[in-house]
Amino acid sequence: MSRKIAPYLLLIPTFLVIGLFIYWPAVYSFNLSFHRRTPFGNRMIFVGWKNFIRLFEWSEYTNTVVVTVSYVALSVSITVILSLLLAMLLNQKIPGVRLYRTFIFAPYAISPAIAGVLWSFLLNPVVGHVNYFLTKTFGLQVEWLTTKPYAFYSIVFATVWKMMPFDVIFYLAGLQSIPDELLESSIIDGASLWKRIRHIIVPLLSPITFYLVIMNIITTMFAAFAIIDVMTKGGPANSTTTMIYRLYLDAFAFQKTGIAAAESVVLFLIMSVVTIFYFLLVEKRVHYQ
Amino acid sequence: MKMSTKRRINTILSEIILILISFIVMMPVILAITMSLQHPTEVFSYPPKLFPSSFYLGNFPKALQTVNLGRLLLNSLIVAVMITIGKMITGVFAGYAFANFRFKGKRIAFAALFITLFLPAETVMILPLFLIMKKFGWVNTYWALTIPFMASATNTFLMRQHLLTIPKELEEAAMIDGAGPMRYLWRILIPLSLPILAGMSLVNFVYAWNMYLWPLIVTMSDEMKTVQIGVKMLIDAESANNWGIIMAGTLIALAPTLLLFFTVQNLFVKSLVRTGIKG
Incomplete structure (x- = not known):
């Protein structure tokens, strides 16, 4: 094979796949979002921006946006803060630390769907242990997955549990690259520990934090679909219906092709903003190796 | 001397916190194992079990x-x-x-x-x-x-x-x-x-x-x-x-x-x- 044609041949498989399964659907999606299916035929009529206007006048969809923003903001901030503290604990040279790491990293290898099943079990009002514990200690009996606002908290728990190892792994890698003298921290030395965190650790790790926040936003926007589908199916009363769940319902349960395509386009625009933001802010500054 | 006592207390404290957190993180998996080993008649037993008491593999x-x-x-x-x-x-x-x-x-x-x-x-x-x-x-x-x-x-x-x-x-x-x-x-x-x-x-x-x-x-x-x-x-x-x-x-x-x-x-x-x- 000559060096002239080699690169083109080498690129064919990649571009075949992304052309057929990324570019084409993207264009298709934009196209569909400006059309509406006729009630009886398979004919598509051009409707301009109507799908988008209907989408944002539809209170159920704007409610979905609010749910998504609160779910993403809550899960991501809890995960990032807990992960940093946990990574600091795990960065110490103390006996057994490798074992603790193994256990704490474990949920990384567990899928979102399985995380959803495990938490459905723990939060189940009859067989679950969380309610048993709450009843015994506080006399509380909560229907976690089927009442507002507990269903929302339930998916946040499962999401934080599933997402945390990823963040801890990155923070730990970041901490290991900071010289030991700067880190010398001690739990019992409360005041100076807090100062170290605020003035040394947080600023030094800020590029990693940026990266993690962006990755966590993407995870909670999309991959967490499985957690929601297994635990609450978007209920009760849509209180856990995020944008991706709404898209799934409109596209596949209710067959609203035009509206669903408009929802895809909205998600795509959000993705673009997040990704551009990531490359502007993070990529230039973070060097993991 | 003072430093080393401090360090020892710190180590012990960290160990306790980490054991606790490891346990909490692994809790869903541990309890899943417990539940999976219970006989259908025990599944709804109250209080729910923390560790398996039986070793039923039929599930x-x-x-x-x-x-x-x-x-x-x-x-x-x-x-x-x-x-x-x-x-x-x-x-x-x-x-x-x-x-x-x-x-x-x-x-x-x-x-x-x-x-x-x-x-x-x-x-x-x-x-x-x-x-x-x-x-x-x-x-x-x-x-x-x-x-x-x-x-x-x-x-x-x-x-x-x-x-x-x-x-x-x-x-x-x-x-x-x-x-x-x-x-x-x-x-x-x-x-x-x-x-x-x-x-x-x-x-x-x-x-x-x-x-x-x-x-x-x-x-x-x-x-x-x-x-x-x-x-x-x-x-x-x-x-x-x-x-x-x-x-x-x-x-x-x-x-x-x-x-x-x-x-x-x-x-x-x-x-x-x-x-x-x-x-």
Whole structure:
């Protein structure tokens, strides 16, 4: 094979796949979002921006946006803060630390769907242990997955549990690259520990934090679909219906092709903003190796 | 002296906190094991048990029957292996093209690939992708589950980045010896890249194994579903009756990736940090 044609041949498989399964659907999606299916035929009529206007006048969809923003903001901030503290604990040279790491990293290898099943079990009002514990200690009996606002908290728990190892792994890698003298921290030395965190650790790790926040936003926007589908199916009363769940319902349960395509386009625009933001802010500054 | 007492207290405190947190994090898995080993008559016993008191194994075969988990595991394995192999081949080829060749249109090709980072096909574009699968007649086949995910910008960029670190003199020497570009890739570059390739494969494998939304949509018949959909089918079928069966099925479903992770944890962690691909 000559060096002239080699690169083109080498690129064919990649571009075949992304052309057929990324570019084409993207264009298709934009196209569909400006059309509406006729009630009886398979004919598509051009409707301009109507799908988008209907989408944002539809209170159920704007409610979905609010749910998504609160779910993403809550899960991501809890995960990032807990992960940093946990990574600091795990960065110490103390006996057994490798074992603790193994256990704490474990949920990384567990899928979102399985995380959803495990938490459905723990939060189940009859067989679950969380309610048993709450009843015994506080006399509380909560229907976690089927009442507002507990269903929302339930998916946040499962999401934080599933997402945390990823963040801890990155923070730990970041901490290991900071010289030991700067880190010398001690739990019992409360005041100076807090100062170290605020003035040394947080600023030094800020590029990693940026990266993690962006990755966590993407995870909670999309991959967490499985957690929601297994635990609450978007209920009760849509209180856990995020944008991706709404898209799934409109596209596949209710067959609203035009509206669903408009929802895809909205998600795509959000993705673009997040990704551009990531490359502007993070990529230039973070060097993991 | 004072310092060392302080340090000792600190160590003990850290140990206690870490043991507690490890326990809390592993709690769902521990309790799943406990529940899976309980006899159907004990499942609703109150208070719920923390550790198994009996060692009943009957829930495992029942879970395998209820949703045909064996078949679903096989499907997940086929899908994850096919996606991993596909992604590695396309990624190595494209990365090699970008790292080692000058050619017309290189910058455009690079930008075209870069844009795909905005467009995760398996989530944002499920609807148009599904309609395309319908046109191809691929709905409910392995093709639909695997082919659309066999190339990714991330793998290509990683491979390119890695190949750029290999000295150019090596390539010149190989060319003088009369080796063509494919021979150089196969004989020199790949053997030099094995640890990176292994790490990338692992991360890709777990990613593919864990896919949920796309298999949910594109598979129709029960024998084409993957194990991730299987656990959801189990919970829908059994949540009113026997959580022992659900947890047995869940443990079967999570065992492959969890055991894989436990055995090669270091490789996982290293390649995860290197790649930054979200699993």
